[in-house]
Amino acid sequence: MKDIKLTTDVATPRAGFSIGYNDSMLFVGSCFAENMGMRMSDMGFKVNINPFGIMYNPLSMADALNRCLDGNTIGESNLVQHDGLWHSWLHHGRFSHYDKSQCLQACNQAIMEAHAFLETCNTVIFTFGSAWHYRLKSDDSVVANCHKVPAATFEKRLATLEESLKLWNPLIERLLDGGRRVVLTISPVRHQAYGAHGNQLGKAVLMLMVDNLMSNFQSKGGLEYFPSYEIVVDELRDYRFYADDMAHPSSLAEEIVWRRFQNVFFDDQTKTRCDAACEELRRKAHRPINSTR
Secondary structure (H helix, E strand, O other): OOOOOOOOOOOOOOOOOOOOOOOEEEEEEOHHHHHHHHHHHHOOOEEEEOOOOOOOOHHHHHHHHHHHHHOOOOOHHHEEEEOOEEEEOOOOHHHOEOOHHHHHHHHHHHHHHHHHHOOOOOEEEEEEOOOEEEEEOOOOOEEOOOOOOOHHHEEEEEOOHHHHHHHHHHHHHHHHHOOOEEEEEEOOOOOHHHHHHHHHHHHHHHHHHHHHHHHHOOOOOOEEEOOHHHHHHHHHOOHHHEOOOOOOEOHHHHHHHHHHHHHHHOOHHHHHHHHHHHHHHHHHHOOOOOOOO
16 A cells, blocks of 8 residues: 655755855845855855845846946945935845945945955855846836835836846856856745735746756756755645745744755765754853853
């Protein structure tokens, strides 16, 4: 008699390259990239996480990475004032400031720090969130963050496969030819603001884009796809693996994906060192009940 299976296993074979403590990694993308990057930072890996802040759409992510590679800073034309704060259309709200010059300085400092980091960085990890994005009606430019500016300022669009590949084909080629390894992944976070069908459309374009990139650069090597989206949506496939907002993965789901990531990219020596770092973090976080300090 066959065993009853209540899950669909997602294959996660070993990658064509390993990630270790001698590597430097740049994370770019959604809040899921932020979470994974912070985990690696806590474990003692050399990382730079989201120099433009959290990003979701592939058009803004490509622009951000190219700016970091070139050291191409932004100017005052990229800023907008709203609700007493200055914001960058290309950056997350963590760069916003009451003072215009300080906002611009913070944005450009992060770009230049990432530019310097990329001089020795050998691995770039992208986590795409959604192909939906917003453009300014005034000049049709893509914004990475709307900063709660009135909706009438923007036009919402779904990036096409063609326009996404036009940006990402040369970017991936540039990274691989520069001797860097690249990991592509799609965030399992559900973008509920677009509705159930809209969320799926946004993910579908990303999956087609990634599939094309993997096919286009298969012969070069150094490019890997990690199925974080499929692990959460297809294998775990239960709301107990989501947070209270029913959109973000729960801490348990994040831990499961993190362990799968280790199995795909870490060798035994790196896993052992990572486990020791994790145990040390637990020890430091422990507070004795009777401690007076």
